[in-house]
Amino acid sequence: MRFRDLPIRSKLLAIIALAAALGLVLNLGLFAAADLQSKRQATESQLAGIALIVAETSAAPLRFDDGDAAAATLAGLRARAEIVSAAITRPDGRVFARYPRLQPGQPASAPGAPRPGLVRLVHPVLHDGELLGQVRLEADLSGTWRESIATL
Numbered sequence: 001m002r003f004r005d006l007p008i009r010s011k012l013l014a015i016i017a018l019a020a021a022l023g024l025v026l027n028l029g030l031f032a033a034a035d036l037q038s039k040r041q042a043t044e045s046q047l048a049g050i051a052l053i054v055a056e057t058s059a060a061p062l063r064f065d066d067g068d069a070a071a072a073t074l075a076g077l078r079a080r081a082e083i084v085s086a087a088i089t090r091p092d093g094r095v096f097a098r099y100p101r102l103q104p105g106q107p108a109s110a111p112g113a114p115r116p117g118l119v120r121l122v123h124p125v126l127h128d129g130e131l132l133g134q135v136r137l138e139a140d141l142s143g144t145w146r147e148s149i150a151t152l
Contacts, residue, residue, distance in 0.1 A: 032148065039144050043082070044119055047139050050080065051123035055135045058088050058125050062096060062132040070097035082139045084118075088125065089134050096133060117142035 003011065054073055061070035070088050077083045077099050086099040118140055125133040 035148050035151075036145060039148055040119075040141060043139070043141055043144055044121070047083070047119065047121055047137055048123070050077070050083075051121050051135050051137050054086070054088075054137075055123045055125045058097075058135060059127040059132055062088065062090070062125055063127060067097055071099075073097075074099035077137075080139075082141060082143060083137060084140050085138045087136045089136060091131050091133055117145060 003014070006014075054077070057073050058070055061067070061073065074086050074088065074097055077086050083099075087095050088097045089095050118138060121135075121137045121139075123135045123137075124131055125135060
């Protein structure tokens, strides 16, 4: 039986069911988008805090040119799986220490075009108002997004 041949009661029920289903799908989409945005902001806030801590603990290694201490500071970032790379740079942009540490003969990867799910943060390293360098963090948030989608 075609739709136009159905009784008016069946047509009204079908339209109401379709409208309710559309409303639920739209609500789910909006909820998912808000949840993703909220989790992204929370993760970015946590990463900014980590960048601040790394910057504060990197002032002395930069001041005294202690690359091993700076590398040890960055090595602690391995506890955060979403952080894919980090670097402490001099004010002129030269890399002072990096995470993960490059192996001998391994080329440094150039920062490419922004990728979806990748967040880049830069925080200055200051000591008594003097700029000693910068902390650069790159984090992959695609795992956070997968978790959000899985919970729906």
